[in-house]
Amino acid sequence: MLKIGIMGGTFNPVHNGHLIAAKAARDQFKLDKVLFITGGNPPHKKGQPILDGTARHKMVSLAIAGEEKTEACDYEIKKETYSYTFETLKHLKKEYKDAQLYFIVGADSFHDIPTWYKPRAIMELCTILVYDREGYNPKEDLKNIKSEYYCNVEFIKSVKVNVSSSQIRELVGEGKDISALVPKVVEEYIARNGIYRKSDESIKKRLKKALNGERYSHSIGVSSTATALAKKYKVDENQAYIAGLLHDCAKNLSKEQMMQKCEDYDVELDEFEKANPVLIHAKVGARVAEIEYGIRDKEVISAIGWHTLGYVGMGLLEKIILVADMIEPGRHYPGVENLRKIAFEDIDKALLECMNQTVSFNSAKGRDIHPNAYEIIKWLNK
Ligand SMILES: [Fe+2]
Ligand SMILES: [Fe+2]
Structure with missing residues (x-):
């Protein structure tokens, strides 16, 4: 039987x-x-x-x-x-x-x-x-x-x-x-799938407290742009939404607070980042998203962590967040309209354009440029 x-x-x-x-x-x-x-x-x-x-x-x-x-x-x-x-x-x-x-x-x-x-x-x-x-x-x-x-x-x-x-x-x-x-x-x-996660509303409430008004609106803009790009490129929209929302969650911390978080959350910085603290908010943000906002999705955390620098071999979600950051509706600069168009046609082409802009913008200001930018340009030009 x-x-x-x-x-x-x-x-x-x-x-x-x-x-x-x-x-x-x-x-x-x-x-x-x-x-x-x-x-x-x-x-x-x-x-x-x-x-x-x-x-x-x-x-x-x-x-x-x-x-x-x-x-x-x-x-x-x-x-x-x-x-x-x-x-x-x-x-x-x-x-x-x-x-x-x-x-x-x-x-x-x-x-x-x-x-x-x-x-x-x-x-x-x-x-x-x-x-x-x-x-x-x-x-x-x-x-x-x-x-x-x-x-x-x-x-x-x-x-x-x-x-x-x-x-x-x-x-x-x-x-x-x-x-x-x-x-x-x-x-x-x-x-x-963000199951059992704190509700989006409680995440937004917390984020609103952590950011100034302008930065918060920017985050909402990146979130919706990233969601639209995710739909276009068949990436999980939920991941794009949350990564976009939280990508700048550490942006309004003071330099001292940022350094304290690096220490508390074991964030390792390379020499370039130490010399250019404006970039650190991405790496710190990734840990803040994980520890303070309860995000456990490694891909989301990685997209937040790399949204300023990018790296050779970066994945689709990471590309989407980096590009969405540059084209969200609150961005106004010459050429942004064209970049918005490209972003929905060819994400690699848009990323290349973002990197070229970063290089020319920073060189015009006499700033150092992170080696990743050149490497990404070489990679995408292949
Ligand atoms: Fe940022
Ligand atoms: Fe941003």
Whole structure:
């Protein structure tokens, strides 16, 4: 008889604890397959804001890719109505006719099962496999449940999960590291899509306080221009939006504050930057965005860090931010109209033009020019 494990959950987001529990259940009970079923709109979480099912399911699919005998199932998120465990089990019973179902739950959910929709039917449809959660005593709960229901319950050995999805959401909101709690692919997906990040409004509020009025309007302009360029060049618009918004987040710091941030946040400066402090705001801004604004997307951080200098081999998002900085609607200088046009036709050509302008503008003022500018010009002319 086929033995199917069912790992249900909101997975908001899926984390290492889920994966460890599923693996342990699979091995201990010799399950033929474990299905990760992303909850659509769990009744017991009614009214709470919850991330869209597609995004949660995507994270599940990423997390289990390459995992043996494990599949992601989108049955619940495809349903338009609330999804009840009882209905899902019934559905699976039909799909896998002669299979034995094993429902894998944390001790917290196990404690709550009697309050779920049709608990009796749930317990009749499957064997429940329980893994430990801090603060719960499933053996005690089992006694209570057994006094009222017929049920098959087994305990998954030596798995205690001390990580929770809500803890992860909070950490991301605070810009903290979650790499020890979720698979790398999930961490990247969260960062890339700005999931659980502080809302754009709170980022804008903070930025408005950090910048003068003119610099803030400029940042809004770069953000919208970068978003439009991202759309044109099929780069993630969300990344462009946030990198544009925060590219100058350190620009209005005083020189002393800037130096202090370099020290506090381990920003290394080259000789040229030490001699030309006006350039430092990019590198410092990258760290400020990361630490103070909670941005974890490495590509966004890199685009902020390189928006003044650029480098040979820079990526599309980095090019977009550098160019958007030069052409946002608040910029007025001879030739800007033409550069705006070029930017939407050929981003490399626009970048080359930006670099040529930087060189001629700074040489006219008798300023030193960073070697990156010449190298980029050579690179793009090839
Ligand atoms: Fe800047
Ligand atoms: Fe700027």
